[in-house]
Amino acid sequence: MEHTCSMCGTAYDFVWEVGTPLPKNFPFCSARCKAADLSKWINEEYAISTPLPDTILSETERELLAELAELGIRIDDERE
Numbered sequence: 001m002e003h004t005c006s007m008c009g010t011a012y013d014f015v016w017e018v019g020t021p022l023p024k025n026f027p028f029c030s031a032r033c034k035a036a037d038l039s040k041w042i043n044e045e046y047a048i049s050t051p052l053p054d055t056i057l058s059e060t061e062r063e064l065l066a067e068l069a070e071l072g073i074r075i076d077d078e079r080e
């Protein structure tokens with residue numbers, strides 16, 4: 001079936017069978033769009049809150065940040 005990427009708007013072929021894991025980048029067309037979306041909300045989250053100590057980051061957030069770093073996307077934060 002065809003699915004439209006919610007980040008860049010590209011229509012791409014979305015193949016998924018019931019009972020199997022969703023595509024890695026769903027609902028985005030690529031890892032880059034997925035990362036762009038993640039970095040967007042992470043930046044927004046940081047923008048509306050005071051700097052948080054690392055201990056408050058959840059495991060999921062740590063994994064996301066690591067994934068973004070692998071893609072060469074840096075999250076700006078002012079922490080030393």
Ligand SMILES: [Zn+2]
Pocket residue numbers: 005006007008009010028029030033
């Ligand atoms: Zn996309």
